[in-house]
Amino acid sequence: MNFITQHVSANVTDLGNYPTARSITELRQNGGANLCFLDVEADTSKALASIPDLLTINSSLQIVTLLGHNDPDLILQCLRKGAAEFLIRPFSSDQFQQVMERLEKLNPTVANVENSKVICVVPAKGACGASTVAANVAIHAKRLNKGKKTLLADLDPVTGAISFLLKLRSTFSFVDAMAHESEMDASIWSGLVVQSNNLDVLLPPENVLEIPFVLKNAGQLIQFSRTQYETIVLDAGAPYGDWYLSMARLADEIILVSTNELPALQSAQRILGYYETNRIPLEKVSLVVNRYDDNVGLSQDMIEMALRMEVRQLIPSDFESVQRALLDGKHVPSTTPFGKSLLALAESIFGKQESKLAKSSLSGMFSNLFKRKS
Numbered sequence: 001m002n003f004i005t006q007h008v009s010a011n012v013t014d015l016g017n018y019p020t021a022r023s024i025t026e027l028r029q030n031g032g033a034n035l036c037f038l039d040v041e042a043d044t045s046k047a048l049a050s051i052p053d054l055l056t057i058n059s060s061l062q063i064v065t066l067l068g069h070n071d072p073d074l075i076l077q078c079l080r081k082g083a084a085e086f087l088i089r090p091f092s093s094d095q096f097q098q099v100m101e102r103l104e105k106l107n108p109t110v111a112n113v114e115n116s117k118v119i120c121v122v123p124a125k126g127a128c129g130a131s132t133v134a135a136n137v138a139i140h141a142k143r144l145n146k147g148k149k150t151l152l153a154d155l156d157p158v159t160g161a162i163s164f165l166l167k168l169r170s171t172f173s174f175v176d177a178m179a180h181e182s183e184m185d186a187s188i189w190s191g192l193v194v195q196s197n198n199l200d201v202l203l204p205p206e207n208v209l210e211i212p213f214v215l216k217n218a219g220q221l222i223q224f225s226r227t228q229y230e231t232i233v234l235d236a237g238a239p240y241g242d243w244y245l246s247m248a249r250l251a252d253e254i255i256l257v258s259t260n261e262l263p264a265l266q267s268a269q270r271i272l273g274y275y276e277t278n279r280i281p282l283e284k285v286s287l288v289v290n291r292y293d294d295n296v297g298l299s300q301d302m303i304e305m306a307l308r309m310e311v312r313q314l315i316p317s318d319f320e321s322v323q324r325a326l327l328d329g330k331h332v333p334s335t336t337p338f339g340k341s342l343l344a345l346a347e348s349i350f351g352k353q354e355s356k357l358a359k360s361s362l363s364g365m366f367s368n369l370f371k372r373k374s
Contacts, residue, residue: 018046019053021279027057028281035103036061040078041068041089051081053279055219055249062103062223080216082246084223116226119349120234120251122244124258124268129290131161131235132322132332133257133315133342138233139331140346142199148230151193153202155218155247156237160204167329170194173205174221181220189228197331200229215243222250231350239271245278253349254285255312260297269307286312288345293317312348315341 013033015023027033036054040047047065054063062084067074070088078086085099119137123130131154138152154162155174163169172192180188193200225232236247248254254275258268268287276282289303292314300311318338325332332339 018043018050021053024053024057024279033057033061036063037087038063038065038083040065040074044074048077048081051078051083052245052249055082055246056279056281064099064103080242082217082219082249084219116230116232117253117350118222118226118232118234118251119253119255120236120247121255121257122236122239122248122271124256124264124271126159128257128259128264129315129322130237130255130257131156131165133255133288133290133345134233134235135162135165136331136339136342137255137346137349138199138231139197140334140343141231141233141350142197144346144350145231149228150199150231150233151202151225151229152196152199152233152235153221153225154204154235154237155202155221155243156235157204157215157243159237160235162201162235163203163206165326165329166196166201168194168196168201168203169206170203172203174202175205177202177221177224178215181224184224186228189224217246218243219246219250222247239274245280248275248280252284254280255288255345255349256285257288257290259291260289260293260299260303262297265298265303265306272307272309282309285309288313288315290315291317313341313345315345 013027019027036057038047038051038054051063051065055061063082065075065078065083065086067086067088075086085103087095087099121130121134121137134154135152138150142148142150152162153174154160157175170192174192177184177189177192193202195201222232222234234247234251236244238244239248256268256271258264272282272285275285287303287307287309289300289311292300293316294300298306300314304310316337318332318336321332321336321338332342334340334343
Protein backbone atom coordinates (compact mmCIF):
# COMPACT_ATOMS: atom_id res chain seq x y z
CA MET A 1 0.00 0.00 0.00
CA ASN A 2 1.51 3.30 -1.11
CA PHE A 3 0.74 6.77 0.23
CA ILE A 4 1.76 10.02 -1.43
CA THR A 5 2.42 12.51 1.35
CA GLN A 6 1.73 16.21 1.18
CA HIS A 7 5.13 17.52 0.12
CA VAL A 8 6.51 19.01 -3.07
CA SER A 9 8.96 16.13 -3.44
CA ALA A 10 6.04 13.66 -3.56
CA ASN A 11 7.37 11.38 -0.83
CA VAL A 12 6.01 7.85 -0.98
CA THR A 13 5.23 5.81 2.13
CA ASP A 14 4.89 2.05 1.65
CA LEU A 15 3.10 0.35 4.56
CA GLY A 16 3.77 -3.09 3.14
CA ASN A 17 0.48 -4.38 4.60
CA TYR A 18 -3.05 -3.31 5.35
CA PRO A 19 -3.14 -0.44 7.86
CA THR A 20 -3.36 -0.86 11.60
CA ALA A 21 -4.76 1.65 14.08
CA ARG A 22 -1.18 2.59 14.97
CA SER A 23 -0.03 3.19 11.38
CA ILE A 24 -3.12 5.31 10.67
CA THR A 25 -2.50 7.41 13.78
CA GLU A 26 1.14 7.92 12.79
CA LEU A 27 0.22 9.01 9.26
CA ARG A 28 -2.37 11.42 10.63
CA GLN A 29 0.14 12.91 13.07
CA ASN A 30 2.76 13.26 10.33
CA GLY A 31 0.58 15.52 8.22
CA GLY A 32 -1.57 13.00 6.40
CA ALA A 33 -1.40 12.15 2.71
CA ASN A 34 -2.93 13.15 -0.61
CA LEU A 35 -3.35 9.80 -2.30
CA CYS A 36 -3.39 6.12 -1.39
CA PHE A 37 -2.99 3.14 -3.73
CA LEU A 38 -4.75 0.20 -2.09
CA ASP A 39 -4.30 -3.39 -3.28
CA VAL A 40 -7.70 -5.08 -3.12
CA GLU A 41 -6.65 -8.34 -4.74
CA ALA A 42 -4.38 -9.68 -1.96
CA ASP A 43 -7.14 -9.73 0.69
CA THR A 44 -10.45 -8.32 -0.45
CA SER A 45 -12.20 -8.36 2.94
CA LYS A 46 -9.32 -6.59 4.69
CA ALA A 47 -9.00 -4.06 1.89
CA LEU A 48 -12.70 -3.17 1.99
CA ALA A 49 -12.64 -2.91 5.78
CA SER A 50 -9.61 -0.60 5.70
CA ILE A 51 -11.08 2.02 3.32
CA PRO A 52 -13.20 3.82 5.97
CA ASP A 53 -10.23 3.77 8.37
CA LEU A 54 -7.92 5.27 5.74
CA LEU A 55 -10.33 8.15 5.17
CA THR A 56 -9.72 9.31 8.75
CA ILE A 57 -6.09 10.17 7.87
CA ASN A 58 -7.00 13.21 5.82
CA SER A 59 -10.35 14.64 4.76
CA SER A 60 -8.97 15.12 1.22
CA LEU A 61 -7.32 11.70 0.89
CA GLN A 62 -8.12 9.99 -2.41
CA ILE A 63 -8.04 6.18 -2.43
CA VAL A 64 -7.33 4.37 -5.69
CA THR A 65 -8.05 0.65 -5.47
CA LEU A 66 -5.89 -1.76 -7.47
CA LEU A 67 -7.88 -4.67 -8.94
CA GLY A 68 -6.74 -7.87 -10.60
CA HIS A 69 -9.60 -7.97 -13.09
CA ASN A 70 -12.75 -6.09 -14.08
CA ASP A 71 -15.27 -7.00 -11.37
CA PRO A 72 -18.21 -4.52 -11.41
CA ASP A 73 -19.60 -5.74 -8.08
CA LEU A 74 -16.25 -5.35 -6.33
CA ILE A 75 -15.70 -1.93 -7.92
CA LEU A 76 -19.11 -0.81 -6.64
CA GLN A 77 -18.29 -2.09 -3.15
CA CYS A 78 -15.03 -0.12 -3.14
CA LEU A 79 -16.73 3.07 -4.28
CA ARG A 80 -19.48 2.72 -1.70
CA LYS A 81 -16.88 2.29 1.03
CA GLY A 82 -15.30 5.59 -0.01
CA ALA A 83 -12.72 4.84 -2.72
CA ALA A 84 -12.40 7.59 -5.32
CA GLU A 85 -11.07 5.61 -8.30
CA PHE A 86 -9.78 2.20 -9.38
CA LEU A 87 -7.08 0.75 -11.64
CA ILE A 88 -7.32 -2.67 -13.29
CA ARG A 89 -4.17 -4.73 -13.93
CA PRO A 90 -2.22 -4.63 -16.14
CA PHE A 91 -2.02 -0.84 -15.73
CA SER A 92 -1.46 1.13 -18.91
CA SER A 93 -0.13 4.67 -19.15
CA ASP A 94 -3.43 5.83 -20.66
CA GLN A 95 -5.50 4.23 -17.90
CA PHE A 96 -3.28 5.73 -15.23
CA GLN A 97 -3.37 9.21 -16.78
CA GLN A 98 -7.17 9.17 -17.11
CA VAL A 99 -7.55 8.27 -13.44
CA MET A 100 -5.13 11.01 -12.39
CA GLU A 101 -6.97 13.59 -14.48
CA ARG A 102 -10.30 12.66 -12.88
CA LEU A 103 -8.76 12.88 -9.42
CA GLU A 104 -7.31 16.28 -10.23
CA LYS A 105 -10.84 17.57 -10.85
CA LEU A 106 -12.10 16.09 -7.57
CA ASN A 107 -9.28 16.82 -5.16
CA PRO A 108 -8.87 20.45 -4.13
CA THR A 109 -5.60 19.84 -2.31
CA VAL A 110 -3.69 18.75 -5.38
CA ALA A 111 -5.61 20.71 -7.98
CA ASN A 112 -3.94 24.01 -7.10
CA VAL A 113 -7.06 25.65 -5.66
CA GLU A 114 -7.68 26.95 -2.16
CA ASN A 115 -8.31 24.38 0.53
CA SER A 116 -11.90 24.31 1.64
CA LYS A 117 -13.23 23.70 5.12
CA VAL A 118 -16.03 21.20 5.71
CA ILE A 119 -18.07 21.41 8.90
CA CYS A 120 -20.50 18.59 9.67
CA VAL A 121 -23.30 19.43 12.14
CA VAL A 122 -24.75 16.38 13.90
CA PRO A 123 -27.63 16.22 16.42
CA ALA A 124 -27.21 14.19 19.61
CA LYS A 125 -30.89 13.31 19.22
CA GLY A 126 -33.94 14.62 17.45
CA ALA A 127 -35.17 18.16 18.24
CA CYS A 128 -31.81 19.39 19.57
CA GLY A 129 -31.85 22.25 17.06
CA ALA A 130 -28.90 21.06 14.97
CA SER A 131 -30.43 22.29 11.70
CA THR A 132 -30.99 25.74 13.20
CA VAL A 133 -27.36 25.79 14.32
CA ALA A 134 -26.14 24.62 10.90
CA ALA A 135 -28.15 27.23 8.97
CA ASN A 136 -27.12 30.12 11.20
CA VAL A 137 -23.45 29.10 11.31
CA ALA A 138 -23.38 28.91 7.48
CA ILE A 139 -24.92 32.37 7.16
CA HIS A 140 -22.43 33.85 9.63
CA ALA A 141 -19.56 32.04 7.88
CA LYS A 142 -20.50 33.69 4.60
CA ARG A 143 -20.47 37.12 6.24
CA LEU A 144 -17.20 36.50 8.09
CA ASN A 145 -15.40 35.26 4.98
CA LYS A 146 -16.44 37.91 2.48
CA GLY A 147 -15.79 36.94 -1.10
CA LYS A 148 -15.54 33.24 -0.30
CA LYS A 149 -18.15 30.91 -1.70
CA THR A 150 -20.20 29.11 0.95
CA LEU A 151 -22.42 26.04 0.68
CA LEU A 152 -25.06 24.87 3.13
CA ALA A 153 -25.98 21.28 2.30
CA ASP A 154 -28.88 19.48 3.97
CA LEU A 155 -27.96 15.83 3.48
CA ASP A 156 -30.64 14.38 5.72
CA PRO A 157 -32.90 12.39 3.36
CA VAL A 158 -35.67 11.78 5.89
CA THR A 159 -36.12 14.72 8.25
CA GLY A 160 -34.15 17.48 6.48
CA ALA A 161 -35.34 20.82 7.87
CA ILE A 162 -33.29 23.49 6.07
CA SER A 163 -35.95 24.05 3.40
CA PHE A 164 -38.49 24.69 6.15
CA LEU A 165 -36.19 26.91 8.22
CA LEU A 166 -35.21 29.16 5.30
CA LYS A 167 -38.51 28.89 3.38
CA LEU A 168 -36.88 27.35 0.31
CA ARG A 169 -38.14 25.10 -2.45
CA SER A 170 -36.32 23.42 -5.31
CA THR A 171 -37.13 20.97 -8.06
CA PHE A 172 -33.77 19.33 -7.44
CA SER A 173 -32.00 17.85 -4.42
CA PHE A 174 -28.74 16.23 -3.40
CA VAL A 175 -30.14 12.98 -4.81
CA ASP A 176 -30.00 14.55 -8.27
CA ALA A 177 -26.42 15.62 -7.59
CA MET A 178 -25.49 12.05 -6.73
CA ALA A 179 -27.24 10.74 -9.83
CA HIS A 180 -24.99 13.00 -11.96
CA GLU A 181 -21.73 12.41 -10.06
CA SER A 182 -19.88 10.99 -13.05
CA GLU A 183 -20.67 14.02 -15.23
CA MET A 184 -20.88 16.74 -12.60
CA ASP A 185 -19.47 20.15 -13.47
CA ALA A 186 -20.05 23.74 -12.39
CA SER A 187 -22.88 24.32 -14.85
CA ILE A 188 -24.87 21.25 -13.75
CA TRP A 189 -24.21 22.07 -10.11
CA SER A 190 -25.52 25.64 -10.45
CA GLY A 191 -28.88 24.24 -11.51
CA LEU A 192 -29.13 22.03 -8.43
CA VAL A 193 -28.56 24.61 -5.69
CA VAL A 194 -30.77 27.50 -4.61
CA GLN A 195 -29.75 30.88 -3.22
CA SER A 196 -30.45 32.17 0.27
CA ASN A 197 -28.68 34.81 2.38
CA ASN A 198 -25.93 35.11 -0.27
CA LEU A 199 -24.97 31.45 0.00
CA ASP A 200 -25.75 28.34 -2.03
CA VAL A 201 -28.07 25.78 -0.48
CA LEU A 202 -28.39 22.13 -1.51
CA LEU A 203 -31.67 20.67 -0.32
CA PRO A 204 -32.91 17.13 0.38
CA PRO A 205 -35.74 15.62 -1.67
CA GLU A 206 -39.20 16.76 -0.61
CA ASN A 207 -40.45 13.18 -0.71
CA VAL A 208 -38.50 10.30 0.81
CA LEU A 209 -39.87 8.09 -1.96
CA GLU A 210 -37.83 10.14 -4.44
CA ILE A 211 -34.66 8.40 -3.23
CA PRO A 212 -34.19 5.55 -5.74
CA PHE A 213 -31.21 3.88 -4.04
CA VAL A 214 -29.70 3.15 -0.66
CA LEU A 215 -27.50 6.04 0.42
CA LYS A 216 -24.06 4.71 1.31
CA ASN A 217 -21.39 7.32 0.71
CA ALA A 218 -21.39 11.10 0.35
CA GLY A 219 -17.69 11.13 -0.58
CA GLN A 220 -17.87 12.20 -4.22
CA LEU A 221 -20.55 14.80 -3.47
CA ILE A 222 -18.42 16.35 -0.72
CA GLN A 223 -15.22 16.21 -2.75
CA PHE A 224 -16.83 17.96 -5.69
CA SER A 225 -18.19 20.59 -3.30
CA ARG A 226 -14.63 21.21 -2.11
CA THR A 227 -13.66 22.21 -5.64
CA GLN A 228 -16.44 24.81 -5.77
CA TYR A 229 -16.54 26.30 -2.26
CA GLU A 230 -14.15 27.50 0.41
CA THR A 231 -16.70 26.91 3.18
CA ILE A 232 -19.08 23.96 3.37
CA VAL A 233 -21.56 23.34 6.19
CA LEU A 234 -23.25 19.93 6.17
CA ASP A 235 -26.48 19.37 8.07
CA ALA A 236 -26.13 15.63 8.62
CA GLY A 237 -29.38 14.92 10.44
CA ALA A 238 -28.08 11.81 12.23
CA PRO A 239 -24.83 10.07 13.22
CA TYR A 240 -25.45 6.38 12.58
CA GLY A 241 -24.93 4.36 9.40
CA ASP A 242 -22.59 4.43 6.41
CA TRP A 243 -24.13 7.56 4.86
CA TYR A 244 -23.63 9.68 7.97
CA LEU A 245 -20.25 8.15 8.81
CA SER A 246 -18.96 9.11 5.36
CA MET A 247 -19.78 12.76 6.12
CA ALA A 248 -18.11 12.59 9.53
CA ARG A 249 -14.96 11.04 8.03
CA LEU A 250 -14.60 13.66 5.31
CA ALA A 251 -15.42 16.65 7.51
CA ASP A 252 -12.62 18.79 8.88
CA GLU A 253 -14.67 19.38 12.00
CA ILE A 254 -17.79 17.84 13.52
CA ILE A 255 -20.16 19.96 15.58
CA LEU A 256 -22.16 17.69 17.90
CA VAL A 257 -25.28 19.57 19.03
CA SER A 258 -26.96 18.55 22.27
CA THR A 259 -29.10 20.11 24.95
CA ASN A 260 -28.25 19.88 28.65
CA GLU A 261 -31.07 17.41 29.29
CA LEU A 262 -30.08 13.90 30.36
CA PRO A 263 -31.56 11.96 27.38
CA ALA A 264 -29.72 14.17 24.88
CA LEU A 265 -26.44 13.96 26.78
CA GLN A 266 -26.73 10.19 27.02
CA SER A 267 -27.23 10.09 23.25
CA ALA A 268 -24.18 12.34 22.80
CA GLN A 269 -22.12 9.93 24.88
CA ARG A 270 -23.24 7.02 22.69
CA ILE A 271 -22.36 8.93 19.54
CA LEU A 272 -18.85 9.64 20.81
CA GLY A 273 -18.42 5.94 21.51
CA TYR A 274 -19.76 5.08 18.06
CA TYR A 275 -17.32 7.49 16.42
CA GLU A 276 -14.45 6.06 18.42
CA THR A 277 -15.41 2.50 17.42
CA ASN A 278 -15.46 3.58 13.77
CA ARG A 279 -12.08 5.35 14.13
CA ILE A 280 -13.32 8.87 13.67
CA PRO A 281 -10.87 11.06 15.60
CA LEU A 282 -12.64 12.56 18.60
CA GLU A 283 -10.26 15.52 18.51
CA LYS A 284 -12.21 16.88 15.54
CA VAL A 285 -15.53 16.69 17.42
CA SER A 286 -16.74 19.84 19.21
CA LEU A 287 -19.66 19.87 21.63
CA VAL A 288 -22.26 22.63 21.38
CA VAL A 289 -25.03 22.78 23.99
CA ASN A 290 -28.16 24.34 22.55
CA ARG A 291 -31.09 25.84 24.51
CA TYR A 292 -28.92 25.91 27.61
CA ASP A 293 -30.72 26.75 30.85
CA ASP A 294 -28.77 26.31 34.07
CA ASN A 295 -32.07 25.96 35.94
CA VAL A 296 -32.95 22.85 33.93
CA GLY A 297 -30.68 19.88 33.25
CA LEU A 298 -26.96 19.57 33.89
CA SER A 299 -24.53 22.45 34.36
CA GLN A 300 -21.59 23.02 32.03
CA ASP A 301 -19.14 21.53 34.55
CA MET A 302 -21.25 18.41 34.95
CA ILE A 303 -21.62 18.02 31.18
CA GLU A 304 -17.87 18.26 30.63
CA MET A 305 -17.22 15.79 33.43
CA ALA A 306 -19.78 13.30 32.13
CA LEU A 307 -18.63 13.43 28.48
CA ARG A 308 -14.93 14.08 29.21
CA MET A 309 -15.07 16.87 26.65
CA GLU A 310 -15.08 20.64 26.85
CA VAL A 311 -18.20 22.49 25.79
CA ARG A 312 -17.22 24.67 22.84
CA GLN A 313 -20.27 26.92 22.95
CA LEU A 314 -23.30 27.37 25.17
CA ILE A 315 -26.32 28.63 23.22
CA PRO A 316 -28.99 30.02 25.55
CA SER A 317 -32.64 29.19 25.31
CA ASP A 318 -34.27 31.99 23.30
CA PHE A 319 -37.59 30.65 22.10
CA GLU A 320 -39.09 33.94 20.93
CA SER A 321 -36.13 34.95 18.74
CA VAL A 322 -35.95 31.54 17.11
CA GLN A 323 -39.69 31.46 16.43
CA ARG A 324 -39.64 34.92 14.84
CA ALA A 325 -36.77 33.84 12.59
CA LEU A 326 -38.68 30.68 11.61
CA LEU A 327 -41.75 32.67 10.64
CA ASP A 328 -39.64 34.99 8.49
CA GLY A 329 -37.44 32.26 7.01
CA LYS A 330 -34.34 34.16 8.14
CA HIS A 331 -31.41 33.67 10.47
CA VAL A 332 -31.64 34.65 14.13
CA PRO A 333 -30.32 38.24 14.51
CA SER A 334 -26.93 38.52 16.19
CA THR A 335 -28.38 41.20 18.48
CA THR A 336 -30.27 38.49 20.41
CA PRO A 337 -28.64 36.22 23.04
CA PHE A 338 -29.16 33.21 20.79
CA GLY A 339 -27.78 35.00 17.74
CA LYS A 340 -24.75 36.31 19.62
CA SER A 341 -23.83 32.78 20.70
CA LEU A 342 -24.10 31.45 17.15
CA LEU A 343 -21.98 34.32 15.85
CA ALA A 344 -19.35 33.51 18.50
CA LEU A 345 -19.41 29.86 17.40
CA ALA A 346 -19.00 30.82 13.75
CA GLU A 347 -16.14 33.16 14.61
CA SER A 348 -14.35 30.41 16.51
CA ILE A 349 -14.63 28.14 13.46
CA PHE A 350 -14.20 30.53 10.54
CA GLY A 351 -13.08 33.85 11.92
CA LYS A 352 -9.38 33.21 11.42
CA GLN A 353 -9.69 30.86 8.47
CA GLU A 354 -6.70 31.25 6.19
CA SER A 355 -6.35 30.33 2.54
CA LYS A 356 -3.88 27.64 1.68
CA LEU A 357 -2.53 26.89 -1.75
CA ALA A 358 -1.64 23.41 -2.89
CA LYS A 359 2.08 22.87 -3.14
CA SER A 360 2.24 20.80 -6.28
CA SER A 361 0.20 19.71 -9.25
CA LEU A 362 -1.12 16.21 -9.50
CA SER A 363 -0.49 15.37 -13.11
CA GLY A 364 3.18 16.27 -13.11
CA MET A 365 3.85 14.61 -9.78
CA PHE A 366 2.27 11.30 -10.73
CA SER A 367 3.49 11.15 -14.28
CA ASN A 368 7.02 11.24 -12.90
CA LEU A 369 6.16 8.66 -10.27
CA PHE A 370 4.64 6.37 -12.90
CA LYS A 371 7.76 6.59 -15.04
CA ARG A 372 9.91 5.51 -12.10
CA LYS A 373 7.68 2.55 -11.39
CA SER A 374 8.84 -0.57 -13.14
